[in-house]
Amino acid sequence: MSEDSSGCQEFGAFRRLIWPIYRHEMQKLIPMLLMFFLIAFNYNVLRTMKDTLVVTAKSSGAEVIPFIKVWVMFPGAVLMTLLFTRLTNRLTRERVFYVMMSIFLIYFFLFAFILYPNREILHPNAFADRLQLILPQGCMGLIAMFRNWTFTIFYVMSELWGNIILFVLFWGFANQVTKLHEAKRFYGLFGFGANLSGIVAGQVSVLLSKKAFNPHLPLGTNAWEQSMFSLISLVLISGVLTLIVFRYLNKKVLNEEADSSAKFELKKKKKMSLRENFRFLLNSKYLIYITVIVVSYNIVINLVEVVWKSQLRELYPSPNDYNLYINQVSTIIGIVATIAALFVSGNSLRKFGWTTTAMLTPLTLLVTSILFFGLFFFKDNLEGVAWALFGMSPLALVVLAGSVQNILCRGAKYTVFDATKEMAFVPLSDEYKVKGKAAIDGVCNRLGKSGGSMIHQSLLLYFVTFSASAPYVAAVLLVIISCWSVAVKFLGIEFNALTSDKSIQTVSRLEENAGDRLVSGDAVLAEQQAI
Template sequence: MSKNTPQEFGKLRAALWPIHGYELKKFLPMGFMMFFILFNYTILRDVKDALVVTAPKSGAEVIPFIKGWLVVASAFVFFFVYTKLTNIFSAEKLFYGIVIFFIAFFGLFAFFIYPNRELFHPSQDFIQQVQDSYPRLRYIVAIYGIWSYAVFYMMAELWGSVMVSLLFWQFANEITRTQEAKRFYALFTLIANVALIFSGETIARFSELEHAEGVDSWGVSLRWMMGTVVVFGAITMFIYRWMQKNVLTNPMYYDAAEAAQSKTKKVKKPKLGIMESLKFIFTNPYLGLLAILVIGYGVSINIIELLWKSRLKEAFPDPNSYAWFMGNFSKYTGIVTMALIFMTKGVVRKFGWMTAAIVTPLIVFITGGLFFLFIAFDQEMTLFMENIGLVGFTALMLAAYIGAAQNILSKGTKYSLFDPTKEMAYIPLDQESKVKGKAAVDVIGGRLGKGMGGWINQGLLLITAGNAMTIFPYLSIIVSVVVLIWLISVKALNTRYLAMLKASPESSK
């Protein structure tokens, strides 16, 4: 059977389902693995927020501290241990061991730790006393007061980075041939969004379950959701084992010698440190502008999310209602992202690079501005809505929904327009700048963007000893400045990008 696929499909088939019948035995189990891993991740991501945000003496303000300290530290520890274990165990045994470790914790949390949380956590009175004594450290103290929830948050974050970014893609890159990857990987993106939709609906349904009076409804919902995570984790291991026995033993689908030879041919990507990356970017204005784009997205989204989740707690104060909202949010994120990916195909070709690249910062600016408006003038906006007949629609509730729309549209345009245009911007560069430049922008942009947003949130909370609404005026100014710089950088980068394309030898072809 020929594996030269481009000529073997019609245009519609190539766009929607570029998979040969004989490849289903390999593609489908990989697709189901990704579906179940990301299904679990969505449940864990939404549950972790519901736990820590709605917990007593806590709030959305604890998230920057958990992410900045616990999650970062645990990631370093995990990858240190993982590198040691790779010298002892096979990749297959490591996969089973890591999945069992995760699902055992999540099952233990739902069925033992959470029901007995009062035994494990210090008393709320004690936490309140310490917070009153050290107001600037109130959210750090709050983490201690709900330490098991913070550990759950940390483990949920690790599931995303370990199971998705490390184990799944490591496995996929190992067994997928280059010609297969060109067709398989685009569909994996589609599967990821389908998983978002189904898992979001599952969260919403479990959060709406009716219970007898006196029953801890959130505890019951939590057990259903974590039970699903455990079952789907076990199914993922079963599929992985099935592939080891029935797919990877067939040379038609996988040849170990061929894979090893392919690895040796691959150009090793440089791993630049922070200082090397900074030096490389600062000596190249083009890469510097690219880094500003990535940093701008990371900083603005992290800051807006803190404010949005603090409003969500006010609008949906109990964990079941909060989880219900987040489940629906995840579902619509998947739907809108899929729609935008299909709708925005050809935007660059028809309207140019700048039009496609500027959509995301404009979306953040417009929707973020609306969100800030409802926060800053909540009483006036509530009164205005009552005057026009929208009784019952408070500014707080609308801020929660506008914040959700802002988040959904920002993420949707990031995946459909921002990421593709960012990758296109590397095309006119010379080979060294392409390889080292991408590594530098990924290090600086990815880490610094998320990190700066978290550091700003932490710093202002510690300095003011306040909450998200206390620091809202400062955050709104910072976001406005960051997005403005982002917009200016898009225009400046577009000028350089077009000039380099014209100067490129390939432009005449």
């Protein structure tokens, strides 16, 4: 820590604010920034495309999202995390990265050029129509999930790109090759790279969505389909470039570093199953706090976002219009998040510390959610006010408020939330980083989203519409944000203890205590040696 503090004083005021990086660190930082940019570019493209596909599909709407996240998304996350754990136990971490990336890229190729063109043959529309006559109205989302099953799988794989590739693989890699004194300077810049990609992805998607149908192109029967094929092609190209940069980092940069602790590979690997990963997590109070924070964020953002998307679908029923609007929002998110990454996250961490910076995200979600739900509840009474003051309909005003909420919360998520969450892993050993992070980002991340979706799903089955269930959603949201804030406070105490002058001894005691609860006798010795 002293190295960082003293080192930063060598920079001028402007450079310390914008680019607090030493010359010898650039050979590692710049390729990592490029990797993050490419992975996050795909994340942003896929995030908006998957919503457009499932929400505007035949006989579908925003109510399909909670059903997908509970019945397909969560099991998919568990299976993918199980696969990652098995691969980690058998292959080097570098090879695991190649295998996991290849799985996703091959799937997106198959979807674009085989599954989507044959969707009318593959989708059971006749059977789904019969189900629609039999089942209650609250099950319309479940039927839409089944009817458009190829879109459902695309939604799941697109969502898992963020969970597995961005959070488990990239951030796991970054946490292992980045030292603590580097993290306070690097991680804000990682956020800058990711958020810049959000701007680029949003503008590329907007540009392609505005293009007219070209009958001379071999794929697509309308403008939306052609723009979708173009976007997936860009995702594939970006994925291949990511593999090339990752290969360069491992062979040309990390192998030359003298500090063995900065290498991506563990000296010894203790094979652990997914079940053992969770036992590992549950026996660490520190990791439990991180879990509460991750689960809480995903529940809260899911509770608000699904209601917003239902209003957006009502305002823009056309796939091209829906995709155009949501990508304009994505562009603004990138701009806001880039500004926050440059001027807020890194500087807040250095000036105010981890706890204050981590508390910014739940505070932002609380304030913006109150604004959105307030307008949503009184939408029917705002006709005259909405036109007089804002020149728009009450529905458009609610969509605008939801857009502002999404922009600020996603901006906070991609900067201060991700930076503080990933920094929380840095003081831990490689064993804790890999196993705890795989469980938290691979499954607990999805558990939060599935939890929010389960709340929506249960309420929809009873109330049928989002309008009727919204007051209960808002009440749950306030409770979750309160739990989140408490977890941040206690994790901040633990983090400050680990990063104090006695951090090495503290980490050792933390690991040994968890190891004692996991194994005994000779296994304890083996566990300590692995750590």
